[in-house]
Amino acid sequence: MVQSKKAWKRIIADAMAAYAREKGIEAAMPAAEHIVAERPPRPDLGDLGFPMFPYAKLFRTAPAQLAGALASKVQSPARAGRLGEASAEGPYLNVRLDRAAEVASLLAAASAESWGRVDSLAGKKVMIEFSSPNTNKPLHLGHLRNDVIGESLARTMAAAGASLRKINHPNDRGVHICKSMLAYMAYGEGRTPKDEGLKGDHFVGKYYVLFNTLKAERPSAEEEAQELLRKWEAGDADVLELWGRMKTWVLEGIRATYRRTGIDFDLYDFESETYQLGKDEVVKGLERGVFYREEDGSVWANLEDIGLDRKVFLRKDGTSLYITQDIGTAISRHGNWPYDRLIYVVGNEQQYHFKVLFETLKRLGFEWASDLHHLAYGMVNLPSGRMKTREGTVVDADDLIDELALLAAKEIEEKGREDAVGDVDAVAEKVALGALHYYLLQTSPVKDMLYDPEQSLSFTGDTGPYIQYMGARASSILRKHEAGEGRAHAGAADPALLSGDADWELVKRVAAFPEAIEGAALSMEPSVLANYLHDLAADFATWYRDNPVLTNADADLAATRLELVRATKRSFERAAYLLCVPFLESM
RNA sequence: GCGUUCGUAGCUCAGCUGGAUAGAGCGACGGACUUCGAAUCCGUAGGUCGCAGGUUCGACUCCUGUCGGACGCACCA
Numbered sequence: 183m184v185q186s187k188k189a190w191k192r193i194i195a196d197a198m199a200a201y202a203r204e205k206g207i208e209a210a211m212p213a214a215e216h217i218v219a220e221r222p223p224r225p226d227l228g229d230l231g232f233p234m235f236p237y238a239k240l241f242r243t244a245p246a247q248l249a250g251a252l253a254s255k256v257q258s259p260a261r262a263g264r265l266g267e268a269s270a271e272g273p274y275l276n277v278r279l280d281r282a283a284e285v286a287s288l289l290a291a292a293s294a295e296s297w298g299r300v301d302s303l304a305g306k307k308v309m310i311e312f313s314s315p316n317t318n319k320p321l322h323l324g325h326l327r328n329d330v331i332g333e334s335l336a337r338t339m340a341a342a343g344a345s346l347r348k349i350n351h352p353n354d355r356g357v358h359i360c361k362s363m364l365a366y367m368a369y370g371e372g373r374t375p376k377d378e379g380l381k382g383d384h385f386v387g388k389y390y391v392l393f394n395t396l397k398a399e400r401p402s403a404e405e406e407a408q409e410l411l412r413k414w415e416a417g418d419a420d421v422l423e424l425w426g427r428m429k430t431w432v433l434e435g436i437r438a439t440y441r442r443t444g445i446d447f448d449l450y451d452f453e454s455e456t457y458q459l460g461k462d463e464v465v466k467g468l469e470r471g472v473f474y475r476e477e478d479g480s481v482w483a484n485l486e487d488i489g490l491d492r493k494v495f496l497r498k499d500g501t502s503l504y505i506t507q508d509i510g511t512a513i514s515r516h517g518n519w520p521y522d523r524l525i526y527v528v529g530n531e532q533q534y535h536f537k538v539l540f541e542t543l544k545r546l547g548f549e550w551a552s553d554l555h556h557l558a559y560g561m562v563n564l565p566s567g568r569m570k571t572r573e574g575t576v577v578d579a580d581d582l583i584d585e586l587a588l589l590a591a592k593e594i595e596e597k598g599r600e601d602a603v604g605d606v607d608a609v610a611e612k613v614a615l616g617a618l619h620y621y622l623l624q625t626s627p628v629k630d631m632l633y634d635p636e637q638s639l640s641f642t643g644d645t646g647p648y649i650q651y652m653g654a655r656a657s658s659i660l661r662k663h664e665a666g667e668g669r670a671h672a673g674a675a676d677p678a679l680l681s682g683d684a685d686w687e688l689v690k691r692v693a694a695f696p697e698a699i700e701g702a703a704l705s706m707e708p709s710v711l712a713n714y715l716h717d718l719a720a721d722f723a724t725w726y727r728d729n730p731v732l733t734n735a736d737a738d739l740a741a742t743r744l745e746l747v748r749a750t751k752r753s754f755e756r757a758a759y760l761l762c763v764p765f766l767e768s769m
Numbered sequence: 770g771c772g773u774u775c776g777u778a779g780c781u782c783a784g785c786u787g788g789a790u791a792g793a794g795c796g797a798c799g800g801a802c803u804u805c806g807a808a809u810c811c812g813u814a815g816g817u818c819g820c821a822g823g824u825u826c827g828a829c830u831c832c833u834g835u836c837g838g839a840c841g842c843a844c845c846a
Binding site: 218220221222223224227231233235236238239245271272273274316353355356357358453476478480482489490491494495496497498499501503504505507529530531532533534535537558560561563593594597599602613624625626628629630631632634637640641642643644645647648650651652654655658659662663667668697701705709710712713716717720723724726727728730731732733734747768769 | 771772773780781784790806810826839844
């Protein structure tokens with residue numbers, strides 16, 4: 183279908199050129215790739231629509247008249263290429279594709295191993311940094327959004343041909359880490375997560391919260407935390423030992439959550455290992471006049487000329503800051519693996535930071551600074567407002583998934599699906615993840631979103647489970663066929679049989695899968711794919727209800743529709759994978 | 770105060786690089802299971818796309834202003 187669209191643009195461009203010659207018009211004609219194609223609002227108007235408004239004044243002809251003139255010019259090349267036919271529909275040149283030809287090419291493409299891969303980003307190296315948790319507490323709902331955006335985007339860009347490197351840049355140093363250490367020293371009595379029967383991240387997180395208690399009991403606690411940080415930076419053996427121990431606990435816990443949600447990384451790039459980076463670059467930049475030194479010795483950049491502020495890059499004692507480090511990591515990453523793009527999946531509260539970072543790298547003379555991209559995502563709010571640690575309104579990632587899985591298991595039991603499903607808990611877990619991930623990806627990343635626990639626990643409507651259910655229904659039909667049931671065995675597939683309107687609508691939807699991947703990959707918006715998948719599921723639901731496959735009286739039609747089900751299922755599977763929604767054969 | 774960003778149906782969200790009557794889901798109401806699994810399907814009701822200008826043959830989409838919300842403007846990360 184993508185090919186046909188391109189071919190039509192070519193044909194129309196040629197027809198315009200010919201028409202221009204006839205009319206003696208010298209003006210430059212639009213290039214084929216610039217001709218806009220759209221979907222007519224109603225199926226009976228055709229499969230593709232080309233508005234003629236933009237070319238009216240070029241030809242000094244009314245759009246409707248132009249559409250008419252081009253329609254006749256276009257017929258013979260279209261027929262020759264089995265591309266269907268064109269007609270003027272008011273000011274639009276509309277195209278009805280050759281259904282049999284399109285069905286044949288779709289069924290062939292969808293059965294190929296390459297189905298679900300496009301080449302829009304072929305040869306590109308994309309590095310993506312996401313998740314990057316603090317190593318003093320477990321993951322919460324906000325991380326889940328970050329994680330699934332990053333993972334889904336990585337998968338999608340890889341499907342679009344890019345080679346990906348996924349990086350986790352945990353924040354494992356700083357005063358907040360020291361606070362959990364201090365509280366552990368005060369209350370931990372040498373206990374381990376095992377002793378308390380807690381997951382490592384929850385265990386350490388507990389002490390981080392206990393720091394507030396400590397502070398109430400001991401007013402010097404804040405200062406002690408600062409002192410601990412100084413010792414850490416000085417390399418104090420005892421401090422480093424405890425730091426390492428607690429960090430390991432947290433990471434074990436967080437990694438368990440990643441395993442559960444299907445998130446993984448090519449590289450862990452700890453801040454404790456990179457925080458010294460960037461200083462040299464700042465010194466070099468100082469010599470070149472990119473930075474200036476204040477009287478107290480601190481080093482600054484003045485970005486006021488582009489409407490930003492002045493920003494510190496080195497403290498007066500010469501130590502580095504967050505932004506200094508980011509300068510260093512960007513440079514060293516580019517040195518190790520020269521990327522065509524580096525995407526930072528980081529909350530939108532850091533937009534200013536990245537603006538300054540990118541601008542500074544540009545001023546330092548790195549031409550690849552324009553390849554850096556901050557994928558800013560919005561906050562996840564609750565109906566009651568913001569999540570706040572102090573108010574205990576943070577939705578813990580593990581607890582949330584547990585709760586969802588429990589509910590899914592109950593649903594399976596209520597429907598009496600235990601036997602059909604096999605391992606109830608395993609399937610319930612996948613339904614839970616499908617519900618969660620789809621919910622988080624449905625909304626475009628830039629927007630703040632509302633997380634309504636009750637609504638997210640509902641499995642009806644525009645949800646992950648709905649999509650999984652449709653995938654399972656498609657699988658079920660194929661399974662029955664494999665088991666020898668149905669009439670498809672007695673027939674032979676013939677693409678021409680799917681020319682009826684009902685089949686055609688589903689064919690078009692399935693065929694649009696590659697375009698959805700391309701759209702999501704280029705715009706870096708997993709929600710594009712999420713919306714596509716929902717449309718696919720909804721179209722399939724309507725279709726299979728009214729159009730018998732295995733039970734069809736016509737064996738050839740049964741066999742052909744079976745192929746369409748197969749193509750649909752493969753699209754479900756691959757699209758769901760890209761969205762981190764587990765595919766289920768049965769649920 | 771300055772900057773960034775969001776503002777579409779009662780609620781949660783779509784709406785592709787501006788194009789033909791603005792779409793889903795939830796909720797409400799009414800239908801469909803001796804028929805490939807009803808976590809489903811079909812129908813009805815519900816919107817002056819925050820507001821006001823501007824650009825354009827054409828604006829939910831671009832520009833300006835304005836109102837409202839969120840976030841940011843640390844020698845924290």
